[in-house]
Amino acid sequence: MVALALTGAGAMAAERPDALPWGSDPPAGPAMARVAAITSVGRQMFFDKTLSASGSMSCATCHDPAHGFGPPGAEPIIMGGARLDKPGTRAVPGLTYSAATPFFSEHFYESDEEGDESVDQGPTGGRTWDGRVNRPRDQAAIPLLAANEMANESEAAVAARAAAAPYAAEMRRLWGDTLFAEPHRAVQAIGEALETYQESPSEFSPFTSKYDAWLRKQTELSAEELRGLKAFNDPDRGNCIHCHKSKMTPGGGLPMFTDAGFVAVGAPRNMAIPANADPTYFDLGLCGPERKDLAGSTEYCGMFKAPTLRNVALRRSFYHNGIFHTLEEAVAFYATRDTNPERWYPTGPDGKVQKFNDLPAEYQANIDYEPPFDRKPGEAPAMSEQDVSDIVAFLRTLTDGFHPAVEAVAAPHPSHPGDLK
Ligand code: HEC
Ligand code: HEC
Incomplete structure (x- = not known):
């Protein structure tokens, strides 16, 4: 200046x-x-x-x-x-x-x-x-x-x-x-x-969500929201924090709820998108067709950018192809994609579940198997149904427009971020 x-x-x-x-x-x-x-x-x-x-x-x-x-x-x-x-x-x-x-x-x-x-x-x-x-x-x-x-x-x-x-x-x-x-x-x-x-x-970027207010010690989270936050951060349950950053940065910045990284989570094909009526059409994200410069990098096919989860509860369609319409589904997909694929993907004429049906077979090695994924059918999902509904309750605290003045607590709540290390 x-x-x-x-x-x-x-x-x-x-x-x-x-x-x-x-x-x-x-x-x-x-x-x-x-x-x-x-x-x-x-x-x-x-x-x-x-x-x-x-x-x-x-x-x-x-x-x-x-x-x-x-x-x-x-x-x-x-x-x-x-x-x-x-x-x-x-x-x-x-x-x-x-x-x-x-x-x-x-x-x-x-x-x-x-x-x-x-x-x-x-x-x-x-x-x-x-x-x-x-x-x-x-x-x-x-x-x-x-x-x-x-x-x-x-x-x-x-x-x-x-x-x-x-x-x-x-x-x-x-x-x-x-x-x-x-x-x-x-x-x-x-x-x-x-x-x-x-x-x-x-x-x-007003940072006026209930979660921001809680990080500033201006309000409390409910027991359900706190359980959701813990499951979200727990590497053995949601492990969501791995990609959707939820903690204050070391520099004191509020979390962005994304690392902007590219991952292939294998969202099911959405037949409500007219382009998908063509069985040879695939939206492969990083390797095309919209993006041209990485067309030869087939190790990236199927990867899309992790979106922020701030204000995600204001959406009514989720993932790059809008396949899910409730937050519950968007979160439950992580829990049971691998344990109960029949819940998410169609069954073919041969009676087999067509897992990862929006990604040609030659690119399916790009699919992400970090936790909470990578459980076998018959095993318990990494997240229980309770975890899923708690995480959804937590995600609803990420919507801007919360007014802590109305719900302010007199003293800092014992559940402040320092306790969640
Ligand atoms: C390995 C990285 C990774 C992990 C772990 C992860 N996500 Fe995601 N998330 C993504 C990516 C990438 C997308 C977009 C995928 C796409 O559109 O194909 C996404 C999309 C979403 C969406 C849809 C958002 C929108 O605007 O459409 C929600 C909701 C979500 N994730 C919640 C979670 C929750 C809850 C967890 C933990 C149970 C979690 N994610 C774990 C990378 C991750
Ligand atoms: C017909 C609906 C539509 C209209 C109109 C539209 N957008 Fe978008 N916008 C999209 C879609 C769909 C995407 C994702 C595109 C993709 O991934 O290829 C997008 C992506 C974006 C992004 C990238 C977000 C990110 O960080 O990844 C920005 C910024 C954006 N739009 C701004 C605008 C602006 C500014 C205008 C007006 C000039 C506009 N959009 C008009 C549908 C629309």
């Missing part, structure tokens, strides 16, 4: 290689005002249906703020396109807390977190279920142009629609008068605005 103020002379900016794109190097106050203005424009864009070819679809149509910026309904996919008749192929992810996602890397080493820095965690990070873009500003171009989403014909069409929007004058003020004559730059500006909006903590 000090450096900015000292070198703030606009006249110097032109000679400086790191000069900001709008041509000057303002002191902190104006820079903050600019961020606020961009956030406000980004918010308007996020809810603006006129940015789509149909005129009736905005980002918020699929990413509903009342559902953690995830899908408003229980359908696994949402119809888009100019006539809203073109189906998507994947469940809409929630967007809360996603700003913390690291950029994609095939070899991820944990830095200041609980892990051992020398351990290669494998593919991690990036945005979408297959991590194929890193920045929300680049991500935004996907739905704006995708034929089955907002379906703009070209960048020029996006720019023309934005030029007619109520916030067009503000865009010219922020990015220059000639912005709309340069469609690519206009799309970049839209991306920047949407990204900035999605990074606003008050709407996208």
Whole structure:
């Protein structure tokens, strides 16, 4: 901040290689005002249906703020396109807390977190279920142009629609008068605005869940929720913590409930997704078909990014293909995928259960067998039915909007995080 103020002379900016794109190097106050203005424009864009070819679809149509910026309904996919008749192929992810996602890397080493820095965690990070873009500003171009989403014909069409929007004058003020004559730059500006909006903590990462309040010692968890937390963290039962990080970081940060790692959990094929009517079509996540650069890395086929579980109780379809519609099912799948596969997968004409029916046989070696998986039929599941329902109760404490003032406890409860080591 000090450096900015000292070198703030606009006249110097032109000679400086790191000069900001709008041509000057303002002191902190104006820079903050600019961020606020961009956030406000980004918010308007996020809810603006006129940015789509149909005129009736905005980002918020699929990413509903009342559902953690995830899908408003229980359908696994949402119809888009100019006539809203073109189906998507994947469940809409929630967007809360996603700003913390690291950029994609095939070899991820944990830095200041609980892990051992020398351990290669494998593919991690990036945005979408297959991590194929890193920045929300680049991500935004996907739905704006995708034929089955907002379906703009070209960048020029996006720019023309934005030029007619109520916030067009503000865009010219922020990015220059000639912005709309340069469609690519206009799309970049839209991306920047949407990204900035999605990074606003008050709407996208407020940390106002009951669990956050409990970590801050402002409230108690019920006995059921506490049992759920213990089962969630217990390496011999849920072991959920392995991928869905639930503890404060050593640096004092609140947990994100994901390590953004890629894993093949073997979700059953969802025949409610129209693309799956074609028996030769498989959504293989990291190795395609949406993502292209890792098509040859068949050891990654079937892997999808672990989503955060914050606000997961606001969803009504779960996993990348929206196969499950209740949290109970989404959790019970971990308990009995291997002990009772017939509960999750269809039975073929030969009477055999078609386990992992959404992954061609040659890739099934990629399936994850860490606990709670890897029990044989006939063995007891790693989690009891009680554990499953306790974990579901715990997951419901991860929804933002809890008001500890109403339920505050006078003294710190003995069940604070230090007791759960
Ligand atoms: C038709 C429904 C639909 C619309 C409209 C839509 N999205 Fe999405 N969004 C999705 C789906 C589905 C995915 C997952 C895509 C994938 O994995 O390939 C996604 C993924 C994302 C992600 C990545 C989340 C993560 O961290 O993994 C972001 C960010 C996002 N959308 C933002 C937006 C923005 C901004 C807009 C408006 C410009 C928008 N979306 C419009 C359906 C939609
Ligand atoms: C080895 C890593 C790993 C472990 C352990 C793990 N998960 Fe997951 N979880 C994932 C991945 C990856 C996905 C997404 C899979 C997909 O869509 O195909 C996921 C998805 C989910 C979802 C769906 C979320 C959504 O937005 O659709 C829930 C709920 C969930 N996990 C809960 C749990 C619980 C509860 C446990 C412990 C019983 C657990 N997970 C253990 C990696 C893991």
